[in-house]
Amino acid sequence: MITSLRVVRSGPPSRRFIRSAKDAYRVLCPLARGLDREHFWRLDLDSRRRLIGCELVSIGSLDASIVHPREVFKGALLNNAHSVMVGHNHPSQDMRPSGEDRQVTRQLQLAGCLLGVELADHLIVTDDRYFSFKKARLL
Numbered sequence: 001m002i003t004s005l006r007v008v009r010s011g012p013p014s015r016r017f018i019r020s021a022k023d024a025y026r027v028l029c030p031l032a033r034g035l036d037r038e039h040f041w042r043l044d045l046d047s048r049r050r051l052i053g054c055e056l057v058s059i060g061s062l063d064a065s066i067v068h069p070r071e072v073f074k075g076a077l078l079n080n081a082h083s084v085m086v087g088h089n090h091p092s093q094d095m096r097p098s099g100e101d102r103q104v105t106r107q108l109q110l111a112g113c114l115l116g117v118e119l120a121d122h123l124i125v126t127d128d129r130y131f132s133f134k135k136a137r138l139l
Contacts, residue, residue, distance in 0.1 A: 021132035032089035032125045038065035040088040044081035053079045069111035087123035095131040
């Protein structure tokens with residue numbers, strides 16, 4: 001028996017473009033505001049940088065979340081994403097990247113390169129600010 005897997009989108013394509021870290025922050029901030037544990041999201045973008053999907057990839061603890069490239073890119077591949085932006089919150093409201101944040105970013109960048117899905121940016125989100133790895137030239 002042969003089975004198949006299809007992603008079905010309902011409604012018209014998104015008209016929301018995510019061309020900058022600020023655009024991504026506008027999507028992630030309402031999702032992250034007031035959370036007491038780290039959450040990690042992925043934004044899927046088409047070749048024109050339109051938002052085609054947003055997925056909560058993992059929920060962690062107060063100061064850590066477990067993020068594996070396999071879980072991050074699985075949905076992006078099913079969505080036929082051209083590129084992705086990822087982001088996670090820091091409940092402490094300290095937007096400085098940790099060593100683990102830097103390591104995860106490097107792993108996701110390498111995995112995306114191998115899969116042909118660009119990691120466009122990684123954001124650390126607080127209630128009123130964000131940190132962009134791309135803007136800080138860490139990506």
